[in-house]
Structure formats: structure tokens, C-alpha cells
Amino acid sequence: MTAQIKVDNLHKYFGKLEVLKGINIEIFKGEVVCVIGPSGSGKSTFLRCLNRLEEPTEGDISVDGKIITNKDANINKIRTNIGMVFQQFNLFPHLSVKKNIMMAPLELKLKTTEQAENKALELLKRVGLLDKADVMPRQLSGGQQQRVAIARALAMEPAIMLFDEPTSALDPEMVGEVLSVMKELASMGMTMVVVTHEMGFAKDAADRVLFMDEGIIMEEAPPSEMFTNPKNPRTIEFLNKVLSA
Amino acid sequence: MNLGKVFSEVSPLLFKGVQVTLEVTILSLLIAFMLGLVLSLMGLSKTPLRWISKIYVGIIRGTPLMVQVFYLYFAIPQLLQFLGFDVRFTSFTAGLITLTLNASAYMSEIFRGAILAVNSGQMEAARSLGLSRGQAMRKVILPQAMRICLPSLVNQFIITLKDSSIISVIGFADIMYQAKIYVGRSMQAFATYTWVAIFYLVVITILTQIAKIVERKVQI
Numbered sequence: 386m387t388a389q390i391k392v393d394n395l396h397k398y399f400g401k402l403e404v405l406k407g408i409n410i411e412i413f414k415g416e417v418v419c420v421i422g423p424s425g426s427g428k429s430t431f432l433r434c435l436n437r438l439e440e441p442t443e444g445d446i447s448v449d450g451k452i453i454t455n456k457d458a459n460i461n462k463i464r465t466n467i468g469m470v471f472q473q474f475n476l477f478p479h480l481s482v483k484k485n486i487m488m489a490p491l492e493l494k495l496k497t498t499e500q501a502e503n504k505a506l507e508l509l510k511r512v513g514l515l516d517k518a519d520v521m522p523r524q525l526s527g528g529q530q531q532r533v534a535i536a537r538a539l540a541m542e543p544a545i546m547l548f549d550e551p552t553s554a555l556d557p558e559m560v561g562e563v564l565s566v567m568k569e570l571a572s573m574g575m576t577m578v579v580v581t582h583e584m585g586f587a588k589d590a591a592d593r594v595l596f597m598d599e600g601i602i603m604e605e606a607p608p609s610e611m612f613t614n615p616k617n618p619r620t621i622e623f624l625n626k627v628l629s630a
Numbered sequence: 631m632n633l634g635k636v637f638s639e640v641s642p643l644l645f646k647g648v649q650v651t652l653e654v655t656i657l658s659l660l661i662a663f664m665l666g667l668v669l670s671l672m673g674l675s676k677t678p679l680r681w682i683s684k685i686y687v688g689i690i691r692g693t694p695l696m697v698q699v700f701y702l703y704f705a706i707p708q709l710l711q712f713l714g715f716d717v718r719f720t721s722f723t724a725g726l727i728t729l730t731l732n733a734s735a736y737m738s739e740i741f742r743g744a745i746l747a748v749n750s751g752q753m754e755a756a757r758s759l760g761l762s763r764g765q766a767m768r769k770v771i772l773p774q775a776m777r778i779c780l781p782s783l784v785n786q787f788i789i790t791l792k793d794s795s796i797i798s799v800i801g802f803a804d805i806m807y808q809a810k811i812y813v814g815r816s817m818q819a820f821a822t823y824t825w826v827a828i829f830y831l832v833v834i835t836i837l838t839q840i841a842k843i844v845e846r847k848v849q850i
Binding site: 436438461462464465467468469471473475476477478479488489492493534537538541 | 777
């Protein structure tokens with residue numbers, strides 16, 4: 386089996402600060418990978434390098450065998466295949482829910498207006514927000530906004546979805562509704578890379594958990610092993626802190 | 631000092647002047663809007679284009695409007711003549727160009743501020759969907775920036791409207807020019823300029839109210 390995402394010796398500097406210190410990982414098609422670790426460990430930076438929202442300083446990333454870190458790679462084309470969901474939702478506040486979802490497929494001329502609208506409604510139904518199609522984002526709760534953001538990313542029909550702490554900005558009672566949409570997505574075979582603090586989600590939905598600290602992957606294991614029998618002392622320390630909380 | 635008599639004599643002149651004033655103001659603002667937008671995008675780009683924008687804004691902001699009018703109306707034609715071109719601007723053209731240059735420089739700063747005020751997550755979200763920088767700017771950033779800067783744009787509109795009175799110095803037949811002619815003829819300075827002030831006040835108040843309604847309509 387060849388990897389769908391292959392990261393080779395990835396380094397990232399912000400000025401003189403080295404945030405990623407050599408990441409190597411292969412992620413396979415349909416795999417759900419959760420990235421956990423303390424804040425400042427480089428998890429989000431790593432995720433954002435995968436669609437080049439951050440430019441890697443050194444190293445290669447390839448998706449479906451194509452190296453996307455080349456200067457002449459068509460990054461806009463590549464991104465249409467990699468959806469991303471942000472901590473702060475980042476819905477477009479000037480567009481209705483439906484138009485948020487339709488915008489990119491229309492602007493990139495991948496669908497006709499009718500096709501884009503049908504797809505938007507289908508996706509809204511999937512995330513349980515069909516009745517909100519015509520409202521503006523500010524009228525939605527955080528959980529609803531995040532579900533729309535997931536639908537918006539799915540409208541491009543990506544093969545890979547990246548989640549950057551998708552539930553961290555949510556009120557506790559809204560975390561569940563977003564996670565359940567993500568679980569459904571995982572069960573449908575989407576390749577997912579999820580930076581999260583939700584250990585419960587990682588336990589239930591992940592095929593593999595990566596523990597990152599100080600800019601490297603300190604440990605990787607299936608969740609059953611990671612959460613019951615962690616090897617690295619840093620992992621043990623971290624899990625003790627978050628699981629006892 | 632007969633306000634009533636002066637009003638009946640001067641108001642037809644002022645109405646004529648208002649028309650010219652609005653004409654030159656609106657026309658210059660329309661051009662300045664596009665020019666200002668281009669300048670702001672140039673100013674925000676990471677290419678050497680941004681220096682052109684910064685120098686332009688610096689020169690326009692750093693010189694008085696009155697000097698600019700004289701420069702365009704008297705100085706530039708002389709230079710062109712010296713170079714062998716017989717070009718003369720009418721006072722309307724010279725006034726229009728000056729107001730446009732002025733307003734575009736200020737508007738580019740207004741746009742720049744508004745674009746920077748849009749949350750950076752908006753650009754990231756648009757880019758993550760596969761939109762190019764330009765597409766994201768057009769579909770996501772600018773529509774939001776326009777709403778943010780609408781009050782400042784209205785303000786610029788009023789400033790330009792008032793600034794246009796300065797170009798009466800080159801014989802541009804706006805409200806101010808008409809008033810000066812009338813005062814020269816009738817010596818009724820107090821009554822005439824009181825009416826001029828009221829004319830400006832009424833026009834600007836009406837425009838401000840319209841702008842407020844528009845502002846409420848496009849709020850996000």
C-alpha cells in the first residue's frame with residue numbers, strides 16, 4: 386500500500402525559531418490520524434504545512450505521489466483536493482450558509498449553479514442543517530457554524546480533510562454535534578488528519594494517534610495502545626495531565 | 631443686508647453651482663474609487679509595485695490641494711508647451727483631475743486599512759478551498775472590506791465635496807465661484823455666504839442620511 390500523504394524530513398522555522406524539527410510520516414488512504422500534544426508543540430503548524438498554508442522551510446510533502454512542496458506545483462489545484470476545517474470556523478460572514486458552501490465550486494467553475502446548490506443542500510442535510518440554508522452565519526451557534534464549515538470543505542469533494550482543533554472554540558455542549566459529523570465522515574472512508582484535544586474522539590475514531598512535542602513526533606501508535614500503554618515518558622506525562630483533568 | 635432679496639437673486643446661481651459641484655465630485659469619486667482600489671492592492675502586494683503606491687500617496691498627501699490645482703492648471707500646460715505639445719486643460723478637467731488624484735490617495739489608504747481589518751482567517755479559508763489570492767480577494771475579502779470602510783468612504787465623499795470649492799480659484803463655475811461673482815457685483819457678502827453655507831449644509835446632510843440608510847442595508 387502506498388501512502389496518500391508522505392511527509393519527508395519536514396522542518397519549519399518562524400524567523401529563528403524552529404517549530405518543526407524533522408517530521409516523517411506516511412498517512413494512508415481512508416486513515417484517520419489524530420495529532421495530540423501540548424500547545425506550542427507544532428501540531429497546528431504541521432497540519433497547516435500539509436496544504437501549504439504554512440510554507441515548509443525544508444523537506445518534502447507529497448500527496449497521491451505528487452510532491453506538493455515544489456515551487457512549480459499548482460497549489461490551488463492541490464488544495465481543491467484537501468479540505469480544511471479551522472478552530473475559528475472562518476465562515477464567510479457576508480454570504481448565507483448555502484452560498485458559503487457554493488462559493489468555491491462556482492468560483493472555480495467545477496459545478497453549475499444548479500449542481501452546486503444541490504450539492505450544498507445535500508451536504509447541509511448530512512450535517513443536519515438543511516433548515517439553515519438561507520440564514521447568515523452570525524445567526525448560527527458555534528457548533529452549527531462548524532458543521533457548515535465542514536460542509537463547505539466537503540463541497541469541493543476532497544479526498545483528504547484536515548481539522549485544526551475543530552472543537553476548541555466551542556461551548557462544551559456543542560462539541561458532541563461536531564464530533565459526530567466527523568465520526569460519520571471517518572466511517573465513510575475519508576482520509577482525515579485531526580489536531581485535537583478531544584481524547585475521547587481520538588480513542589473512538591482514530592486509526593492512529595501521533596503524539597507531538599517540541600516539533601517532532603515523539604510517539605505514534607493505535608489509540609488502544611497509545612492511551613493504555615504509552616512508551617515515551619513525555620507521552621505518559623502529557624496523557625496523565627489531560628486524562629486526569 | 632437683505633437675506634430674502636439676496637436669496638431670490640443668488641439661489642438660481644447657486645443651484646447652477648450645486649449642479650457643477652456635484653458633477654465634478656461624483657465623477658472624481660467614481661474614478662478615485664477604482665484608482666484607490668488598485669493603489670491599495672498595489673500597496674498591499676509584496677512586489678515593487680507597492681513603492682509606486684506609497685510614493686504616490688506620499689506626494690498627494692504631502693502637498694496642499696490648492697497647490698495641486700495650480701500645478702495642473704498652470705504648471706503642467708507650460709511644461710507640455712515647452713516640450714512642444716499645445717495642451718490646455720479646461721478648469722473642469724484640471725479640477726476633476728486634482729480632486730481625483732486627491733481622493734484616490736486617501737481612498738487607497740481607507741481600502742488598505744479595511745482590507746487589513748478583515749480577519750486573516752478569511753483569506754486562509756478561501757485559499758484552503760483552492761481559490762487563488764486574486765479570487766479570494768474578490769469574492770471574500772473585498773466584499774467584507776467594503777462594508778467595513780463604508781463610513782470612511784462617506785466621509786471621503788463629504789471631504790471631496792467640500793474640497794471642490796477650492797477649485798473655484800481657477801475659474802471653475804461651482805457654488806463658490808458663483809457666489810464670489812455675485813458678491814463682487816452686489817457687495818452682499820454676509821447674505822450670500824450665509825446662503826452658500828446653508829446650501830452646502832443641506833446637500834451634505836441629505837447625502838449623509840442616504841449613506842446611513844445604505845450602511846444599515848449592507849451590514850453583516
